[in-house]
Amino acid sequence: MTEISAFSIDPDTAMLIVVAAIATYFTRIGGYVLMSSMKRIPPRVESALNAVPAAVLTTLVAPPFIYGGWDIKIAMVVALVVGLRFPGLTILAVGWAAVMAARYGLGLGA
Template identity: 45%
Template sequence: MSTTVWIILAGAVLTFLTRIGGHMVLSRFERIHPRVEAGLNAVPAAVLTTLVAPAAMNGGIPEIAALATGIIVSIVAGGMMPMFLSAAAVLILLRHLTGQ
């Protein structure tokens, strides 16, 4: 097997272990403290912010246009999939047209 395959397999196993580990720890408690639950509910927004913020701060016209498209589509359509697909399409198209 190639090194790339081993890296992908190791990443998959480690991702699975971190996810199942969190579930196993939390399943030991009858009730989750409201502060812990609020913190866990904030994790997806924090992760999304770490992915989007660098593109917003350092990106060029294609990245800014894709972010704007995503915001507008999320307000109009209200769904994650239309927002993602439209922003990705704008990003791919503009990067192709600008040669980036």
């Protein structure tokens, strides 16, 4: 019987991590090399790059809002309203407090 410790790792998992790290590195360095080789960024490329933050935020927020429970929905709406006035750490704290209040105070969600 083989003994499993907290520091043991499956060779396939280790290979997957290494390959993913290499792919991530080449993707990032490839974008840098491509952008630095241009003398001027074309307007369409600049427009696409300006849309990236909104697209990333949407992919992170939309699935939990759509498929999550009412606790998540309430916390996201509260965080959105707070985010219109206060900085990021405050949004995080208020969103966390809202989801905890919804879960344990109102009995919603997980």
